[in-house]
Amino acid sequence: MSDSAQPGAQSRAIAARVLNAVLHRGRSLKAELAVALPALADPRDRALVEAICFAVLRQPLRYEAALTAWMPRPLSSRDGELRALLYTGLAQLDPLQLAAHAALDATVEAARLLGHPHQAALVNALLRRAQREGLPVTDPRHSHWPSWLRGMLRKDWPEHYDAILANSGTPPPMWLRVNRARVAREDYLAGLTLAGIEASAPAAPADALRLDAPLPVAALPGFADGEVSVQDVSAQRVADALAPAPGARVLDACAAPGGKSAHLLERDPGLRLTALDIDVARLHKVRATLQRAGFDAAAGERIELRAADAADLGAWWDGTPFDAVLLDAPCSATGIVRRQPDVVLHRRESDIAALSLLQARLLDALWRTVAPGGVLLYATCSILRQENDAQVRAFVQRTADARVEPLDASYGHDCEVGRQRLPGEDGGDGFFYARLRRTG
Template sequence: MKPSPGVQPRVIAARVVDAVLHQGRSLKAELAQALPALADPRDRALVEAMCFAVLREPARFEAALSAWMPKPLPRRDNELKALLYVGLAQLDPLALPAHAALAATVDAARSMKRNHQAGLVNALLRRAQREGIAKADVRAHWPRWLRERVVADWPQDEEAVFQASAAEPPMWLRVNRRMTAPEAYRDQLAQAGLHAQTDDAASDALRLDAPVPVAALPGFDDGVVSIQDASAQLVADALAPAHGARVLDACVAPGGKAAHLLERDPSLQLTAVDIDAQRLQRVRGNLQRLGLHDAARLIAADAADTAAWWDGVPFDAVLLDAPCSATGIVRRQPDVLLHRRASDLDALGATQARLLDALWTTVAPGGVLLYATCSILKAENEAQVDAFLARTPDAQAESLDERYGRAAGPGRQRLSGERGYDGFYYARLRKRPA
């Protein structure tokens, strides 16, 4: 019998989900390794959609199987369990055509040399089609210690935060103003059958409510547009370097914020540092796609070890997009909730403080440092900046407006999902003139 179309994407998705859920692997790394096997960008997009749908709510699919099976699958069948999750996710929330989804998933089981279990897959998915998949408390996917921190930090917003973490985010585009304007690019998208909206707060942003493969975006390969959440795009406004300023992006990879700054002002003297030399190659590739080949000086180093890379000439503006818990981008990196440990926060807090103290020495008198994270935890954000200000007499916080979220100590906090944005924190710090 000829296999149903779409078998390979289901097999790949099941193996990625198995690696992330059961083997502790990184979703981003697994997808990067698996997706090149698929020539059709639609198949790559389908794999991503299935993996994200499962990993945003794995407890929901686990509960469904537990309710319908007399005993749980043994560990040796983890790959089959992952395929079942992928099958369930196709029905809800992805709402793919049920007949095609069932046929392809059953054939995927056979392709994975599980012919003897293909009937089980068929029976469970047909039951899900008949009865539906019960909703689950989205909090169930959050480790208890982290749930408690979110509730303690945001008691009035906890439910919205948890719901946003399980929702598919919109696709945010950043239009390269060196090449076109957002309104003009929106018209190009409309001609391609894609509806996009501008955003009042993020001037270079367009919002697509449903994601599409980058190959569907006119001019992507030529650098006309990039993928970047609106929260991250606002960093350029919050830092706001003067024309031609000497700028440092201290934790640059993958380079979207540095590229945005250079798109706005190619005359910036931008130094970009990252501790991971391999990730710097991605930064270089992104800049080349945007036509910014030699616009930045890229350095592989620990940004906190200034003696190893800094020439001693102060910077007018420093961006510290600090390593953090990533609790503001769970909907984009759902495996954060699988891999994060309570002990990580202490280590991250120490790293954030070390970077703040070290990089402050590189800021010119009268210059600014923007501290940013994609976290929603107060310990990493307002408490971290409060502590820095208390020990740094020549630093003072400058106010940011409501575009950046709610007031949160010396900075502003955007919670996950607000305005369709990722969770993000911003604090703009000015060094007093000498």
């Protein structure tokens, strides 16, 4: 792209290319951003590209409805990049509320950068109409979630269906986890106040802080030194739900990227932790996460990182049982759509059955590693009962020495064999927790 282009046009062009790859070629937003963002030297430009992409992918049908209403002839399937650029322009006006003049000029210039000079006038006309009239009003229930998935949601959560779709389409707050091994939450909150950063501390969980205005991690005091991490409040509750005894031997069976392992160690630096992940590259992220938090897995005998399939016990387990096992199981990720809005674009109905089989396989295998009297916490970031309470109910029915232990109402809706938090409740992600005690 030309260095002489309109300032900001490159960012809009990159956003359009990312969105085209995600919306029309089935690519992952995370993977596309990882490739695209390094081309932008200014962190403000990188933040803008991310903001545009997330805004579009949270409500793509809203922008499609505007084009349908305003264009006499619909764009063809070959015009995916142009459609994505138009979405980019509309998102800048609403909901991002950027200065209209700059947004319009840069987006029109981006059309030329992308090789669509003849459509520049069309882009200009449509965005000016959006500026004058605003986007057409659409039913928030008109969701980009596939119909089969909406059907599962309506069946599982009929009273909460509309709220789930609405909350999954809105930006979440930024949640921080204060590293209590390095600084008290009250002291870190005071430091944020001194830095001019507004934050609040909920009653629970004990290490959480909420920022309604997200910031780059580099702007967070002490982030590089491990004083604080970014982790959703629902994920932070995992440490409380597992509640291992001081100095316990603990397994984090699907550990990447390492936030929950780090949280457990921050709570109890004397913990003996084994962290597994099937992906070697992802295990490197676990190591980096622990090192930033102040725990050197390479030097300490109490921390072991292993790349292995957690269900293949012969590949990694020495037969010594664990006092506590965390199974944060692979799942549909339907509880974190507001953070990963492209999840529902790529999900297929057959995925749920395949994931359910994998979850059952992991549960059955890992139960053998739990010491008599020990606990296993089954957790997912799903809101589908097939992956959550139905999965745990079936496990308990086939496992004679498994007993469900109750969790209090702070963990969400009572599912009898666990608790379910839905997206947006108390500002958190959708998350399921079930605590199982081995009685034999």
